[in-house]
Structure formats: structure tokens, C-alpha cells
Amino acid sequence: MKISFTLNKQAVTIDVEPMKRLLDVLREDFNLLGAKEACGEGECGACTVLLNGEPVTSCILNAAHADGSEIETVEGISQTELGKLIIDCFDETNAVQCGFCFPGFFISSYHYIKTDGEKDLNKIKTALSGNICRCTGYEKIFESVMLACERAN
Amino acid sequence: MKFIKPKDIENLYDTLDTTEQQYLLAGGTDINVQINNGIIRDPNIIYISHLKELSGIEETNNEILIGSTTSFKDVIESRIIKKYFLLMYNSLQNFASPLIQTSATIGGNIANGSPTADVIPILLALNAKLLICSKSNKREVPLKDFFTGYKKNVMKNNELITKIIINKNAEQKYQTYYQKVGSRNSLAIAKVAVAGIKKVVKEKIIDIKLAVGSLNEYPRRLFKVEEYVTGKRLTEIDFEKVEELLNSEITPISDFRSDKEYRYHVCVNLIRTFLNE
Ligand SMILES: Cc1cc2nc3c(=O)[nH]c(=O)nc-3n(C[C@H](O)[C@H](O)[C@H](O)COP(=O)(O)OP(=O)(O)OC[C@H]3O[C@@H](n4cnc5c(N)ncnc54)[C@H](O)[C@@H]3O)c2cc1C
Ligand code: FES
Ligand code: FES
Numbered sequence: 001m002k003i004s005f006t007l008n009k010q011a012v013t014i015d016v017e018p019m020k021r022l023l024d025v026l027r028e029d030f031n032l033l034g035a036k037e038a039c040g041e042g043e044c045g046a047c048t049v050l051l052n053g054e055p056v057t058s059c060i061l062n063a064a065h066a067d068g069s070e071i072e073t074v075e076g077i078s079q080t081e082l083g084k085l086i087i088d089c090f091d092e093t094n095a096v097q098c099g100f101c102f103p104g105f106f107i108s109s110y111h112y113i114k115t116d117g118e119k120d121l122n123k124i125k126t127a128l129s130g131n132i133c134r135c136t137g138y139e140k141i142f143e144s145v146m147l148a149c150e151r152a153n
Numbered sequence: 154m155k156f157i158k159p160k161d162i163e164n165l166y167d168t169l170d171t172t173e174q175q176y177l178l179a180g181g182t183d184i185n186v187q188i189n190n191g192i193i194r195d196p197n198i199i200y201i202s203h204l205k206e207l208s209g210i211e212e213t214n215n216e217i218l219i220g221s222t223t224s225f226k227d228v229i230e231s232r233i234i235k236k237y238f239l240l241m242y243n244s245l246q247n248f249a250s251p252l253i254q255t256s257a258t259i260g261g262n263i264a265n266g267s268p269t270a271d272v273i274p275i276l277l278a279l280n281a282k283l284l285i286c287s288k289s290n291k292r293e294v295p296l297k298d299f300f301t302g303y304k305k306n307v308m309k310n311n312e313l314i315t316k317i318i319i320n321k322n323a324e325q326k327y328q329t330y331y332q333k334v335g336s337r338n339s340l341a342i343a344k345v346a347v348a349g350i351k352k353v354v355k356e357k358i359i360d361i362k363l364a365v366g367s368l369n370e371y372p373r374r375l376f377k378v379e380e381y382v383t384g385k386r387l388t389e390i391d392f393e394k395v396e397e398l399l400n401s402e403i404t405p406i407s408d409f410r411s412d413k414e415y416r417y418h419v420c421v422n423l424i425r426t427f428l429n430e
Contacts, residue, residue: 001156001158017156018156018158018198018200019154019156019188019198021185021189040189041186041189042182042186042252042253045250045252048252051255054226054255055251055252055255056252056255056256057252057253057256059185060181060182060185060186060189060256061181061185061256062178062181062185064156064158064178064200064202065181065202065256067158067203068203108251108252126251127251129250129251130249130250130251130252130253131252
């Protein structure tokens with residue numbers, strides 16, 4: 001099936017098996033390797049991307065869901081002003097160890113700051129509750145996002 | 154395996170009439186996990202997420218109609234839901250995670266019919282109905298009559314859920330209750346969930362609807378308990394009797410999540426808390 005969508009602000013069309021996982025479409029057909037696979041079941045958020053501006057787990061979405069939509073990945077978002085600011089904050093607070101979870105946390109944080117952005121720990125915890133980190137620990141991650149909220153305002 | 158994306162709702166009904174052993178694909182958060190784990194093999198898929206008629210929340214004179222492919226995010230953010238059904242608004246805040254809320258749909262939660270499906274006990278307490286449609290037929294089925302067994306329901310192969318219908322006054326002037334006991338906060342798959350609404354006049358329970366999830370093959374109303382406590386003052390309720398009725402009404406499922414005695418006790422305690430509130 002032919003599907004067309006906007007990928008990191010560029011119009012794209014591909015011929016793809018419609019049930020193919022969106023994560024695989026991004027990684028295999030577009031060579032965008034930022035979104036990662038860990039659990040493959042929607043539980044960990046390593047595969048998070050923005051679909052029409054909302055963070056979703058691409059491992060349990062299909063190519064079909066992308067048709068006609070707007071998709072943004074870590075590759076695109078990291079080039080934005082806010083994206084760069086968030087990366088700096090994660091960097092400064094040493095919130096990234098192995099980094100496997102980072103693209104997911106990054107996208108959930110970006111979405112939170114863009115749509116709300118209040119420097120409120122509880123709200124941040126909720127916004128990041130679909131993302132799991134197995135090494136850094138959450139305190140540092142929350143700290144980075146708190147800092148990013150402060151700087152973005 | 155076939156994949157069909159109907160061009161409009163009429164085409165969807167035609168497709169449902171002529172396809173066999175098909176699965177609808179809405180948000181995909183249940184079915185993709187089942188496909189990836191090999192629980193469903195080579196399914197014929199009918200995609201429905203793009204059909205505008207199936208999503209959104211409308212208000213009529215007496216009822217609120219929720220389109221079946223409305224996402225939980227849209228349900229939680231709806232002014233209408235917040236205005237009329239605080240029970241639903243409050244209880245669904247912790248549904249899965251924000252990432253899943255965006256994709257997961259209310260119709261998918263009901264149709265998938267997991268014993269742990271969060272929205273079902275809530276809708277049972279609100280006495281919701283489902284609008285079930287096929288090319289030649291439209292029928293309203295009370296949610297309490299929808300399930301017939303573990304992941305089994307009254308829908309025919311050519312039907313789908315198009316709307317969830319709730320009376321606007323379903324919880325007006327009632328006290329509401331929802332409690333889910335799970336293992337962790339986010340992504341919690343409930344071990345026991347109790348949803349209820351009650352009306353108490355001069356300390357007497359004059360009307361009550363109680364529903365439980367995770368205890369049985371499918372979430373259900375507790376009609377015997379409801380009948381026993383109706384008309385009684387709180388002090389007249391014998392909780393041993395409630396326990397007995399609960400026992401006769403539900404057979405707890407036992408799986409890896411926790412043993413049945415535990416679920417059973419938790420359930421009785423939750424009901425007691427609600428009745429005492
Ligand atoms: C990480 C994770 C966490 C989760 N957490 C929770 C949770 O906290 N609580 C909870 O209750 N659930 C949870 N779920 C389960 C799931 O997200 C929900 O059940 C969701 O509402 C399913 O909706 P969907 O649109 O994704 O369904 P889909 O996967 O698209 O479909 C599910 C089933 O319903 C059928 N179907 C879909 N729409 C219709 C319709 N309109 N008419 C008839 N049949 C239909 C499909 O054919 C399929 O069999 C979780 C899932 C994941 C992956
Ligand atoms: S890989 Fe998608 S949520 Fe874990
Ligand atoms: S830094 Fe390794 S999983 Fe988070």
C-alpha cells in the first residue's frame with residue numbers, strides 16, 4: 001500500500017506493507033535509527049515518536065496509522081531550538097548513561113514543555129510515566145526536565 | 154492475510170459483510186501486541202482509525218454519545234465528559250501512560266474485552282449502552298448484557314461498536330467511587346477494580362450500581378449485592394452477608410498476577426469502603 005505522510009516536516013511517500021510496525025518503517029525504510037526497540041510492547045517508551053504532535057509508542061503502531069499524518073522523530077526535533085535546549089539540560093545534569101532510553105524521554109519532555117512547560121515535578125513525572133530508564137535513575141532525568149522548563153520560559 | 158482500508162463508513166459495512174475472520178484495527182495497542190506475540194496469526198485486518206464518523210463526543214438532549222474510536226486522551230480532555238461524568242474523568246486519568254492514552258480507543262478497550270479493561274467497570278456503573286451496527290441492522294445493547302464469556306461478546310462477525318451511549322443524568326446526584334488496586338502506578342494492569350455510584354437519602358441507600366473488574370472472565374455488575382444493600386441504612390448492612398453474596402456472584406480468576414483469595418478480600422474491602430463513605 002502507498003502511504004504518504006510528513007516526516008520531520010518533509011512530505012514523503014512509500015510503498016509499504018500496511019501492517020508493518022511504524023518503528024520498523026522509520027528504522028528500515030527511512031534509516032532513522034533514533035527511535036529504539038526495547039520491549040516491543042508499548043511498555044517502555046524507547047520507540048517514542050510524535051504522531052500529529054502527540055507522543056506515541058511506534059512499536060505498536062502500524063504503517064497504516066502514519067498515512068496522512070505528521071511524524072516527528074528525535075532526528076528532526078533535536079534540530080529545533082527547544083530540542084537543543086533540552087539536550088543541553090540532560091547533558092549538564094548527567095541524566096544520560098547508556099542513552100538507550102534517551103530519545104523517548106527526550107520526545108516526551110519536548111512535548112511536555114511545548115504543551116504545558118510548568119516547572120512542576122508531579123506534572124513532569126506524569127508526562128514521563130510511559131518512559132522507562134534502566135540505568136540513570138529518574139531523579140536526574142526529572143532534574144533535567146525541571147531545568148529545561150525553567151530555561152524554556 | 155488481507156488489509157482493507159474502507160473508503161467510508163458505507164464501504165466499511167460492505168466490507169464487514171463480505172470478509173471472514175476479520176479483526177478491526179483501531180489504535181492497535183491490543184491487537185498489535187497479540188499479533189507480535191503470535192496470539193493472532195495472519196489476520197484479515199479492517200482499518201477503522203481514519204473514519205471520522207466513528208470518533209468524537211456528542212451531546213444530545215438526554216444522552217452523551219462517545220464514538221468508538223475516540224482515544225482515551227480525547228475522552229479525558231473532553232469538556233463534556235468532565236461536565237457530566239466526573240467518575241469517568243477522574244478514574245481514567247491514570248489509564249496506562251500518556252503514550253498509550255493517545256492511541257488506545259474506548260471501543261477497542263470494550264471490544265478487546267479483557268477482564269482488566271479499565272473503562273468497562275466505569276461504564277457499567279454508569280449503565281452505558283453500546284450502539285452496534287452492521288450494514289442492515291442497528292441495535293442498542295446495554296453494556297451489562299454485552300459479554301458472554303472470557304473475551305466473548307454478542308457481536309456478530311459483520312458488526313462493530315459505533316458508539317457508547319450514556320444518559321446525561323447517569324451520575325447526577327449520586328456519590329461516585331472508583332478504586333483500582335494494581336501493582337504500579339503507570340501501566341498498572343488492575344488486580345481488582347471497583348466502580349460504583351450510590352444515592353443515599355437519610356442514611357439509607359436508595360439506589361446503587363456496583364461493578365467490578367479483574368475478578369471474573371469479564372467485568373460485571375454485582376446485582377445481588379446491589380439488591381441486598383438497597384433500602385438499607387449503612388448500620389443495617391451485614392458485611393458477612395455482602396461477602397457471601399459476592400462469593401455466589403463472582404468466581405475470581407486466578408492467574409500469575411495474584412491469587413484469588415487476595416483479589417477477593419481486596420474487592421470486599423473496596424466495596425465496604427464505598428458503602429461506608
Ligand atoms: C503498554 C500498555 C499499557 C496498557 N495499559 C492499559 C490500562 O492501564 N488499562 C487498560 O484498560 N488497558 C490497557 N492497555 C490495553 C489497551 O491499550 C486498551 O485495551 C485499548 O483501549 C485498546 O484500544 P485500541 O484502539 O488500541 O484497540 P485495538 O488494538 O485496535 O483493537 C482491540 C480489539 O478490539 C477490536 N475493536 C477495536 N475497535 C472496535 C470497534 N469499534 N468495534 C468492534 N471491535 C473493535 C479489534 O478488532 C481488536 O480485536 C494497555 C496496553 C499497552 C500496550
Ligand atoms: S519498544 Fe516500544 S514501548 Fe518499548
Ligand atoms: S540511560 Fe540507559 S536506559 Fe536510560
